[in-house]
Amino acid sequence: MRALARKVSLTGACAAMVAASFAVPGTAHAETAEGVPVWTGGLGWRVTPTGSEARFRGLAAVGRKTAWLAGSGGTVLRTTDGGRTWQNVAPPDAAGLEFRDIEAFDAKRAVVLAIGEGEASRAYSTSDGGRTWTLGFKNDEPKAFYDCMTFFDSRNGLAMSDPVDGRFRIISTKDAGRTWRVLPSEGMPAALEGEFAFAASGQCLVSHGKRDVWLATGGASRARVFHSADRGLTWTVADTPLPSGASQGVFSVAFRDSRHGVAVGGDYRPGEPSPEAAAMTSDGGRTWHPAQRPPAEYRSGAIWPRYTGPIAMAVGPTGSDLTFNAGRTWTQFDKGSFDTVDCAPDGGCWAAGEKGRAAHLTAHHPG
Template sequence: MDLTTARRTLAAAGGLAFGAALLAAPAHAAPSPAAPSRTAPRFGWELKPTGVEARFRGLAAVDRNVAWAAGSGGNVLRTVDGGRTWRKVAPPDAAGLEFRDVEAFDADRAVVLAIGEGDASRVYRTVDGGRTWTLGFRNDDPRAFYDCMTFFDRRNGLAMSDPVDGRFRILATSDGGASWRVLPSAGMPPALEGEAGFAASGQCLVAHGSRNVWMATGGGKASRVFHSRDRGRTWTVAETPLPSSASSGVFAVAFRDARHGIAVGGDYRPGQPSPTAAAVTRDGGRTWRAASRPPAEYRSGLTWPAYSGPAALAVGPTGSDYTLDGGRTWRRFDTGGFDTVDCARDGACWASGEKGRIARLGR
């Protein structure tokens, strides 16, 4: 979809700030520090009170009215009225689970991932708006720890675990999350010592199109991004310029198409510098280049919708940033803390984080 078509589609659908503001900004133009008012879109987060104190690191934006959030303490929320009201819709046996990812297809169908060692890692599925849930997967391997999941379409999806026997483990579903199977590991490159995924935003595993999927890591001697062109059966891997340590690496990736991608991360510890918090690729993840002006601090969440052209959003505990040039330069527009961000097809963008904070982007 080109920018002209996107503008018309979003206007007809009543698209929110990401469509109306970012797409209205000059294409491929980065805001000038000397004259931000001439180029910077005017938008900001509008908080939608949830009445819940959980930390919501999992988020799925369906449209401007419907969104799902998954968080700590076994909390799963859903709104169908643009955030005016939220309903607790968690599985009944989920008390105490740490939900870190949710993939939603509409107001009724969603899949949530709980993280943790052993059987704390689980995947649940609902087809009736959270009134009932089925347990699609319960981890029975104490060595596995699942971090993120993604879907290619309503039926086919993947979930990733930290390395088991020296390689990242991949789960696959072909029935919308009702059942899962472990994929063979022969096509997975060996993990580095200490390498793992970060379950910080549900975006360490992302898909684009019907077959491409990317996986982000850190913790080892290098931060890396893995890429599969066959739905997780075989993988290649590339190093990124982002720092890597036990507390740093790539936390989220987003791809506008099969070639153009952005990675964000840094060091999640409060007060720690993250001078290289973003990188870009133009070749599907084979090579990565550091952003020339990255976000000033660690960022955990990222969204880059195909319809937005070169415009993308990143969020973290210390603020939110936007780019108008495909991730090369970033500018902060909000100082409130969020962990993850997601944009729907109608242009509505949502963010969520600690203390029950959920917001929708508005002008």
């Protein structure tokens, strides 16, 4: 079952337009074919052809024109023209790897994470747009299985592994992924029996600002969120109201600032119900409260840009949802399949998922 769990593992307008479009009340909407924008005068996903059949669970939105994708079969793609074309910029000899997370700082610099048992977990970095890559980390701990990573800035970042000897393992880089070191485990609370993180969207480990970072879990008797305010040296942990089990838990967390966040997840198995699979916090993750109306089905990814006020977004294999009130209620606006979502500082928002799907969020206005 643990192995099965591993398998699940916006170009938009300017920032002001995205925020304003999110907030349009009573916008007319209708269901359309998968991937076609569904809001007339509102927002919708516009799929861009990638030429790939990979499943992209790693996504980094640099801007309205530039984004990076990471996925199955060692695939890494990059666009610098708003998705009109995508270039294969994968590390050499990476075809056997499963990339599940990517962090990018601009069109040239990125770090990509491969998951798996033992040496399959790796991190590569590039500073020339993917022409060359440096292998900065190769896991040498047989018990470790790395899931997600996050960066505080263009040099300092963390990656996390499922528990090793009863505690989640954290590695740190201070040189943009060129080298990594294992952080001491003394400040990490003990894991629950069967607890792990889901490598489903690259969002089981997220950060905000210079020091705050959160780690989302499932698999055990309770779905939890860990928080560190010192870049991963010491941690606290809180229960969430999301369901938890071998295929259930918190799959993604997103924070607008150091206090306000949302958590989404559910049961990744197709056709299984996912009730109560969203929660919110206003105290930095010390306490979590269930959404009054969560997304109707499992959601694997979420994003909450600073410039959208109380508006956040979640995506999953059966659709995308918006909340206009900081996570209390969610409304579906698209039925296309996506695994992960990310927004850039300039308002460019992107989503990615199965069968090579990549899309940018567009605002539509009646002609």
